[in-house]
Amino acid sequence: MKKAPDYEKLKHRLESSKFSGSGFLGTDERPVDEIIADDLHQMEINQIDKDDLVDLLKIYYQKIRVEIGRRVRFTDNIYGEYHESMGRIPSPFIGDGVFEKGEAVIVNEKTGETFVITALAINLIEKHDFFQGKGSRYRLDPVRLFHLFDELEE
Amino acid sequence: MGTILTGIITATVFLILMGLVLAILLVLAEKKILNYGTCKISINDGNKELEVQGGASLLSLLAEKNIYIPSACGGRGSCAYCKLVVSEGGGQLSPVEEPYLTADEIKAGVRLSCQVKVRNDISIQIPEALFKIKKYRARVEHKKVLTHDILELRFKLLDPQTIDFKAGQYVQLTSETYKGRESVMRAYSISSVPSEKNYIELNVRLVPDGICTTWVFDHMKEGQEVTLSGPYGDFMLSDTSAPMICMAGGSGMAPIHSIVNHMAEMNIQRLCYYFFGAQQQRDLFYLEELRKLERDHEWFTFIPALSAEPESSGWTGFRGLVTEALAEHFDDLTGYEAYLCGSPGMVGACEKELKKFNVEEDKIYYDEFA
């Protein structure tokens, strides 16, 4: 099936590029709109509000970022750490602008889950409902994220 | 039988001829229609004039004439490094450019040079410093391990053989392709001193999944030739004699290292406090060198701050974040200049803290690429 030229270009930009070595799709082979639709569907089922999720992501990203690398303990099992990186990365969606590269990593020691939160990833969710493809290091699965914040905000 | 054969032959001949005619027509059309002829690029109100073959982007045409505008994305219109002022003949602002430009910039005629196609004579404004940017071939002299994730790279410049830069400026290193990764350009501050003109040194920190840093760590070999361009940036020592606060973290060491060594060499005796942030002792480097500098020069003080050093270790220096180290040493910094280098997160945190201590906003300097 033919796709709009813009869409083809977007898909190309989401793959491994000069900016993101691993790309945004991970090992996910589904088309981008399907990835987005599926995540929205999962959120619908689990009654997760995207805006709440984005707000929490921003709050925790800042909490971790201001500590410039020092470990932040949230609970007995969950901590966050900011991994610095120089430079900026442009969004694969043309027109979004550029974002700083640092990563706020949240680790749940009990479950072994890690969440890599970046300024770009938050923008992708907020503006494009794109949580990134499965298998990507930067994917923020909405349902897992929801449970994480549930535990953190208790 | 004969008619069938003639039929096949006419058909074949016709198809071949048709293909040929259409192909020739298209080639001719392309030559005729897409030929913009020779266009003139007038730089800085006619200070410099270039004659180029129109039809390509401003960025690439300037590069053809050895004027290198900084660019990271290679003309895709997504990094917005290649901004410059087009005062005349730039044509319409494209939808790709718009989101990267502020209203003031649009008014001033700022464009992304990779998105401006030269179709006619055009006049542009370029900062003089950009004319000094050159492309270098260089040989890797050594790859020295500084910490578990930071390397020191030393390059001997081959062609051209010397570089003129100011302490604090940066170069762009071009990585080679490996394992399906594209060739990219990434910026690194120079850590060596400007007086050493045949060599430059960089500090490169490994970034998880980083395209260029992975290449540097795993694929670049001592003795191999690489491509660099520079010097870029306006992060450099000011002409004043105001006392200085320098703050850096990780590979942000490089430009400050260059600046303080340059000051020592040139005998610039400005009061200078250098706060360097790291997690543990294993993340510190150039420690002995900087301690020696501190001993030899009255004006220089080096304060490393460790944020995650185990309690039990023998570390007698400061424990905590760089910002906390600053607060411990000072409560008023009126009249100081600040030089910051590190990730945007670190620079942001330091800037906030410095403003609290009355450092004026326009006296806080940091690199644009960070």
Next chain:
Amino acid sequence: MEAYQETNFFATLFIIFISAGLTNNILLARFLGMCSCLGVSKKVDTSVGLGAAVTFVTATTAALNYLVYYYILVPLGLEFLKLITFIVVIAAFTQFIEMVIERYSIKLYNSLGIFLPLITVNCAILGISLFMLNKPYGFWESFAYGLGGGFGWFLAIALIGGIREKINEKFLPEGLAGPGITLIIIGIMSLAFVGFSGMIKI
């Protein structure tokens, strides 16, 4: 007498245009140009852009192919090559047009030009050129037929785009999102267009 013929001539062209666009809608009645329609009809503005490009190319290539067929292929006795000839002519023509609008109107190029490579292989365009030969048309009638056919396709994809924009695909059963629901929409719409068929005989 002459004036009468004149109006008659334009009336004929108009009838051909309307019938090609509405009563024999190429997308909704003949289901041609389906794959670009499914892929691109997600938003009204891209639909309109593609539709406009298709209309333009259909009309001009219909006229062009008319000349090629009656003045080159028929005299040479090579009518059986019309399929491949038309494809090549359409492809070359879109390339040419892309160059022209890139040179002379960057604005038009930004909105229309990106679709041109995509429609080179749009079967609706080839379809119009081939159907036109089944009818006893002269040059201008062929042009009107091409214009009408293209306009019909434009109308259809713009309508589908509008409907798809309003649909929140999130609420659709899994697997029906995207092409699935689009085909259903097209099916329902074509039922409506079937009502027109036979109203005008051309």
